[in-house]
Amino acid sequence: MSTTQRFRPEPVPDPGPPARPRRRSAAGLAGDADLRAALIAAAERQLAGSADADVATRAVCQEAGVTQPVLYRLFGDKQGLLDAVSEAALERYAQRKSGLEVTDDPVADLRTGWDDHTAFALENPALYRLMFAPRPGSSATVHERTLTLLEATLTRCAAVGALTTTPRLAAQLILPANTGLALALIARPALFDDPDLSRRTREAVFAAVLDEAGAAARTRSVRGAARQLHAQLRLESTTALEPAEVALLERWLERLDAAR
Numbered sequence: 001m002s003t004t005q006r007f008r009p010e011p012v013p014d015p016g017p018p019a020r021p022r023r024r025s026a027a028g029l030a031g032d033a034d035l036r037a038a039l040i041a042a043a044e045r046q047l048a049g050s051a052d053a054d055v056a057t058r059a060v061c062q063e064a065g066v067t068q069p070v071l072y073r074l075f076g077d078k079q080g081l082l083d084a085v086s087e088a089a090l091e092r093y094a095q096r097k098s099g100l101e102v103t104d105d106p107v108a109d110l111r112t113g114w115d116d117h118t119a120f121a122l123e124n125p126a127l128y129r130l131m132f133a134p135r136p137g138s139s140a141t142v143h144e145r146t147l148t149l150l151e152a153t154l155t156r157c158a159a160v161g162a163l164t165t166t167p168r169l170a171a172q173l174i175l176p177a178n179t180g181l182a183l184a185l186i187a188r189p190a191l192f193d194d195p196d197l198s199r200r201t202r203e204a205v206f207a208a209v210l211d212e213a214g215a216a217a218r219t220r221s222v223r224g225a226a227r228q229l230h231a232q233l234r235l236e237s238t239t240a241l242e243p244a245e246v247a248l249l250e251r252w253l254e255r256l257d258a259a260r
Helices: 026-048 057-064 068-075 078-098 106-123 125-132 141-159 167-187 197-206 222-235 243-258
Strands: none
Touching (some): 026 125, 057 078, 068 078, 078 125, 106 141, 106 167, 106 197, 125 141, 141 167
């Protein structure tokens, strides 16, 4: 080739449109669901046998028969795994709550709910600590859903005039008291050894939000009537008003209830 002849590069073939990302097949997705369930179950067993209420991802993977990269792909990190275990336990807790008998006496049902919550904690100490003990970076889902379940019963109490404050504020008082008691009974059973402690704590806390004896008199006050009607509207829908009118009425009732 002559030194004066220019070099001509060969044309690069057109690669065509970019390839679409591969989607996991239905079988792959189902496989992932099975793997998640197996890892969550293994983590629960490791947690139940742990002295420090913690798990090692290596041990969880060995028990589930998978490698650690699989765990990290499915949960992101150890915190993600623990959150998934906590949420799975929450589903069982919610199912247990839905199985409790609903009677015509919402205050009695509220007491039953407290006792059942404490019993769940004592039956599942490791899981309960994971669900309710403060953990850096943990999800707030468990506390939010538990608060919602409690508020539903308190709304029924308000509807019969037995609540001295709003269902939301009452729930914000009762739940920390119940969880704090349960965590104390789990962590220091020898120190908190009074078999009547849960009942005494329950009644002391309920006295701050319930006034069963004065319910009839309270419903004759504007504030009490507003709270009771607001709770009844939340429990029963009405077709007599348009949605915007219902929203406005609820806002007025909230203001009347909050008036001092």
